[in-house]
Amino acid sequence: MRERLVVIGGDAAGMSAASQARRTRGPDELEIVAFERGGYTSYSACGIPYWVGGDVAGPEKLIARTPEEHRAREIDLRMRTEVVELDVAGRRVRARDLESGGEYWTGYDKLVLATGAVPVRPALPGIDAPGVHGVHTLDDGRALLESLGSASGRRAVVVGGGYIGVEMAEALLGLGYEVTVVTRGEEPMSTLDPDMGRLVREGMRGMGIEVVVGAEVTKVLTGADGRVRAVATGDAEFPADVVVLGIGVRPRTELARAAGLPLGASGGLLTDTAMRVRGLTDVWAGGDCVEVLDLVSGRERYVPLGTHANKHGQVIGTNAAGGYATFPGVVGTAVSKVCDLEIGRTGLLERDAREAGLRYVTATVESTGRAGYYPGAAAMTVKMLAERRTGRLLGVQIVGRDGAAKRVDVAAVALTAGMTVERMTALDLGYAPPFSPVWDPVLVAARKATSKVREAGW
């Protein structure tokens, strides 16, 4: 009997699921209907800063697969169509054609929820003024580029010091803007401990990016023409010809919430390891609308990242087509850069460890990404957290230049394997002068962390 798979959301998780299901089962066995409220499918939102900055021709380059390409694989893709209601008991969804306004119910045997995330946009006075832009969708990117073209001056304020914020700061700096990043946090990159975030702030200041920390934006000020002219915090004003919002995202789960599906503390859907929505048999969820298991702390965590969304889609597509695959969880790896300053992190921060009830030691070392004598060897700071007594690796943060960011991958694998920092000291990592000092910085940190664990005693 031909089954019907309905996918809600046409970006990474949803369309990966649809494609993977199609690879496994042909159209005579499985009908696949996918709904996308926007105008694009399968695009890289992570690439938007590089498009805006002029490094990437867009938006076409950021689209991995167009609606036409999906349709050529016999996926019934319905663009500009939003699913507005979910009837789990009746196994049907209500869809609205956003062009015509027409609505209809359609049934499913199997359902995939991949509704993504909503950018956080605080309800501040002036936030909707011309010249204030998010960078979540390709339409956002296009609007921002148009706005940059029409801006009368070259002062930009980026609200938010997370990875989108710092990447947008790089892009705007490259376009010749005077860039100010305003962040609530003690330091930029709140995905790092403040002592490591400080290195990012110092690096950014060295590039000419002003970073204002501990500052809450209270309103957006507009000029006589109605366009943004400044961003105000409690006690200061920052002139702006353009404002970019990079405050973060939250899971888009209103549909799921209304249907009574299980949500976690951050509002993301809760699934099992096969990415099935908990308590349901034929409903899966993945991508930016779900929480994932953090393998280090053992808790659910909200980590909206394209790389996870793609993995979720693969797993869901396999399972929805009758196969078996699992997504065991994440360890919290993320990499980013501001110009030539690279930032990597994986595992737990100090505050994460404390919240999880873990006692830990920290070790911070200064090294270089290449042999000290090799041209271009630049400073690299590695911070490592290890559990007291057991010595189990809990997390690594790295800030440096060439080769810093992806070095966290070593720690990501070690976290996945539950290694101790002492075991890590013996890791056989690649050594040659252009690529590493004879002791790789991660090994140096592991050695120091091992000593710290020993000194901390029982």
Next chain:
Amino acid sequence: MRERLVVIGGDAAGMSAASQARRTRGPDELEIVAFERGGYTSYSACGIPYWVGGDVAGPEKLIARTPEEHRAREIDLRMRTEVVELDVAGRRVRARDLESGGEYWTGYDKLVLATGAVPVRPALPGIDAPGVHGVHTLDDGRALLESLGSASGRRAVVVGGGYIGVEMAEALLGLGYEVTVVTRGEEPMSTLDPDMGRLVREGMRGMGIEVVVGAEVTKVLTGADGRVRAVATGDAEFPADVVVLGIGVRPRTELARAAGLPLGASGGLLTDTAMRVRGLTDVWAGGDCVEVLDLVSGRERYVPLGTHANKHGQVIGTNAAGGYATFPGVVGTAVSKVCDLEIGRTGLLERDAREAGLRYVTATVESTGRAGYYPGAAAMTVKMLAERRTGRLLGVQIVGRDGAAKRVDVAAVALTAGMTVERMTALDLGYAPPFSPVWDPVLVAARKATSKVREAGW
């Protein structure tokens, strides 16, 4: 009671051991005597190609610690002094002052053998002619630089296609030489499978380096002035104003052999996991004169690398000072580059797997080191070996550009942890467009290898 530690060999393993022992125990508890036959201590032989190529000012920059610095730490370092006999039963060594020729016996309570390696130098006609150079010691580097200064033309032949050979090819190319690499192997880089070595050869040819494979050098031809003028193989001659030998090294263990110490198949000393020479209690050995346990195959293997030598020294120094540390073994990681072409490998090659009696599948994928749309994204080829049935990762080889080489570190940790390729598909590796496609090339290879394992069945 004050003990006496004697160290034979003043490079990475020996002096790391001496320094680590000294950190743990002061001169009132432990006397440390170290013998070095050459004129330098603790130097980076790996850096010689970059010194010769002009990227690094040498030789001072390549010296991590001078004899004076070691002596300042109360290590009785005796330079230009060779240990010529070892009397294990009598706990003494016979030393020869190479300047004066004088000899003397001296006793020890604890002994460290760190005699290093001997460069392979086949007994070919003409091999000792002026203009023919090894690149093993700092004196070699100095002699080669002088020779390059006096060479009348700009044709260089490098004998050997291993990592020293390809790095020297890069250095000579950068100095404006026409470079020919002559190797016995089917392809250069015999530390890779031939299909991956072919990519290196193609890359080198693209840089203008001529690579002659399957060619055995039979003699070195000299001119009227006695200086090298060409290298001859069975059926061809390659004109050369300078010849560099990069054929490899073998363990320097004549002293150990004469004393009846246990040697492995490659002639390296055999130790236990604490780096003690097998069967002896107070004698340790490390660095380029030992064989190490290959954790993937479970066999001993000869892997002369500075990074292992440093780790050995740490372990030996700790143990010789009465502490406890171990060197669990290696997984066979090595990284290298020729100009912008990066080469990484870890674990077993196909021939290694066959010799170890392992049945395996291979998966080779083409990807890029960055998001495909990001500027500078270049091709990267990843080959992965996995055991049949179990799916255990056996090895990874990578050839590509920016970010290719150190990506093998992820596989090195996975090998250490005994991961299956299927488990690797879920690894949480860092993703951002400047650093990786949304599926890291290692993950793409793991997915393909997982399919291959499944297809191969039981």
